[in-house]
Amino acid sequence: MWRVLTPSDCCLDIANLGFVKPNWMVTDKGLTYRGLTTIENNKCRWWSDGTQSYYELERDPIIPCQFNFGNNNPQNMIFNVSSYVIGEPPAHLFQLPPSCVGPCKKH
16 A cells, blocks of 8 residues: 655555455454444444454445554544445546655654
């Protein structure tokens, strides 16, 4: 996963992170339903295995509310549910700036 902070500040953050498998919630440890919670004024279902959590919109479970993972260096992604669109995204969204050439510096 590449982290683009500005067009001139980009680095490889997680080298082994790839696409999410369609059945990722039932593989490995499996996620357990933890209940309802509110994220950005949306009621969302919470699933977790203790190291990662996935939140889906209660009224439309195909729409993600939030995803977080990692114990030592946690990553937290909150989605704008009103902008969710089904379909293939435009290719330009995945074009990296020329400055993306190597791993992120360790802090």
